[in-house]
Amino acid sequence: MIRDDIKAAQIAAMKAGDKETRNAVSLIQAAIKNRDIEARTGKAPESDDALVVEVLQKMVKQRRESIEMYVKGGRQELADAEAVEVAVIERFLPQQMSEDETRAAINAIKGELGASGMKDMGRVIAELKARHGTQLDMSKASGLVKAALS
Numbered sequence: 202m203i204r205d206d207i208k209a210a211q212i213a214a215m216k217a218g219d220k221e222t223r224n225a226v227s228l229i230q231a232a233i234k235n236r237d238i239e240a241r242t243g244k245a246p247e248s249d250d251a252l253v254v255e256v257l258q259k260m261v262k263q264r265r266e267s268i269e270m271y272v273k274g275g276r277q278e279l280a281d282a283e284a285v286e287v288a289v290i291e292r293f294l295p296q297q298m299s300e301d302e303t304r305a306a307i308n309a310i311k312g313e314l315g316a317s318g319m320k321d322m323g324r325v326i327a328e329l330k331a332r333h334g335t336q337l338d339m340s341k342a343s344g345l346v347k348a349a350l351s
Contacts, residue, residue, distance in 0.1 A: 202249060202250060202253075203249075203250050203253040203254065203257075203293055204233070204249065204253060206293055207226060207229055207230060207233075207253075207293055208230075210222065210226050210289075210292070210293075211223060211226040211227065211230070214226060221282075221285050221286075221289070222289050224286075225285065225286045225289035225290065226289065228260070228286065229256075229257065229260065229289075229290060229293070232256050232259075232260055233252075233253055233256050236252060236255070236256045237252075240252060250335065251334065251335055253293075254294060254295065254334075254335040255334075255335075257290050257293055257294050258294065258338070260286075260290050261287055261290050261291060261294070262340075264283045264284075264286055264287045264290070265287065267279075267280075267283045268280045268283045268284060268287070271283065295335050295336055296336065297336055297337065297338065298333060298336045298337055300341075300345070303333075303337060303341075303342055303345055304345055304349070306329060306332070306333055307325065307329060307342070307345055307346055307349050308349065310325055310328045310329055310332070311325055311349060311350070313328075314328065316350060317350075318350055319347070319350050319351070321350060322346055322347065322350055325346050325349075325350065326339070326342070326343055326346055329342060329346065
């Protein structure tokens with residue numbers, strides 16, 4: 202499980218005296234804990250790893266946006282700190298599908314569902330997320346789905 206890997210990484214970072222990794226892993230654990238609390242009231246995800254991956258993907262997206270803003274604002278030291286956190290977070294994410302693999306998956310789903318136009322985009326994206334959600338950046342995948350259905 203990804204949670205076990207995260208706990209092991211925190212222990213290893215503490216033993217090695219790696220403050221940056223330890224701090225990033227602590228942020229990851231806090232975000233997962235918050236998501237666990239939110240999940241108690243809503244619909245539980247299919248698997249624990251799916252919940253953790255969802256949290257990690259959200260954290261990476263937030264940090265990339267922050268890096269962009271810091272660079273525009275001339276705060277390179279803050280951008281570098283965020284980049285270190287992104288590198289630590291990405292260690293725990295599953296291998297992402299390439300653009301070609303994503304297109305192949307979209308075409309397969311499109312064929313199975315008989316999707317022919319933009320009116321079917323929601324169905325295709327929902328099925329794509331159900332099958333490959335942990336391995337995709339859904340914001341990029343939605344653009345590919347749109348192109349495939351146009």
